[in-house]
Amino acid sequence: MLFSVESWGFQFYAASLSSDPQVKADFRKEMQRFLPPRIVVETVSNERFWDYLVSEIPALMRRAKAQLEGNAQAGEAFRM
Structure with missing residues (x-):
């Protein structure tokens, strides 16, 4: 694999929204x-x-990660 989703720091960034x-x-x-x-x-x-951003951005990041890893749920038909 050429990239690792974890290496992008999704979890750190999401945590920093509410803690920093x-x-x-x-x-x-x-x-x-x-x-x-x-x-x-x-x-x-x-x-x-x-408050909305702090909850919405991690949710969007999880969806992006699922798409990148090929783990998107049914109904999420758009693939980039």
């Missing part, structure tokens, strides 16, 4: 560069939005 306050600060700073101020206030700066 600098990750949140850096994310918010970067998003402020691209989004209008009103959207930043309503989403990125909202603590509930961060």
Whole structure:
């Protein structure tokens, strides 16, 4: 195998979302560069939005890992 999904640090990155306050600060700073101020206030700066990201990103990472490893569940028909 040319790559290892584990070598990409999925687990470390997912854990850092909830445990490293600098990750949140850096994310918010970067998003402020691209989004209008009103959207930043309503989403990125909202603590509930961060809670959503902390739960959603690891779930997306698990789905990506399953696809890359060929372990996707039925119904996930799109293969890249």
